[in-house]
Amino acid sequence: MTTVFVTSATGSQGSALCNELRNLGWNVRATTRDLNSPVAQSLLSAGVHLTLGNWDDEDSLRKGLEGSNKLFLCLLPSLTDFDQAPRRAALIARVAREVGVNHVVSSTTLGSFLVEPGFVPSIRLGPFFDAHVRSKKRVEQAAIDGGFAHWTVLRPGFFMANFVEPKIQFGYIETKEGSWTNSLTAESPLGLVDHLDIARFAVAAFQDPTTYHGRKLGVISEELQVQDAMDQLADAIGDGRSIKAIFMTDEEIAREQAKGSWLFFSSEPCLRHLSGYTDLDELQRLVPGLMTFKDFLIREKEAVRVTYLSLIDVHPTPL
Structure with missing residues (x-):
């Protein structure tokens, strides 16, 4: 019986994947710091095997991973300790191999393409964003170097869920006020992704390890220009409001970068080039019916x- 250990099982990607895997009849294991949280209780009801623990405790990790043969590796970064996620990823990968896991799918960020060798055009990243992306890249590397028979890296684009609670609290709350200031341009395509689609790609990779082995796949569900996305959001709210996309100038972006802002979409002009690292036609072929x-x-x-x-x-809750 296939058994998948899912990290971040109570987050948006992890919980979506747990439900997809349980619908297939696969065994799912995970650890959580709070067995009584509403999401944890929902996962338990779906048949997910949860153990109490955290990613810094090797004993609880080993207990949670025992019996698994596949791993979904998705770790949120610490914005105050960029070594935390890579350190945890290395520990999880090592313990996973020791208990017999032979297949890993890691989900990180589309921004990882910006620090790949040969990135074109060569644009200097702001120091905060550079540290964030390189931390994600090191999480990927833990999966790649972990000794697994098969590995796949999923690099999701901009989450559709960023515009609703609870994710809106982490940098996108301005849309409530009728605008969204960003570092893209009026012509720049915004690669939006539904977290349920990320789960579907992870399932596809788990089911077909040969096709997906060794791939670093940029994952989006739809590409829209920013104002089009804001218009659709305003229409969905349905009270007659409008939401205006405000595009920052290079000078305004430079000022934000000088502040060390962690609000990436209002401080990073390099994000204008990320559409070059996704192929929506191929994504639709691999997983048909992606969410608009x-x-x-x-x-x-x-x-x-x-x-x-x-x-x-x-109020925001940790994901």
């Missing part, structure tokens, strides 16, 4: 209502 932003907003209409129409103060 319009359909995502319909599916998440309750989250849209809570985010933009509710008077309740929703």
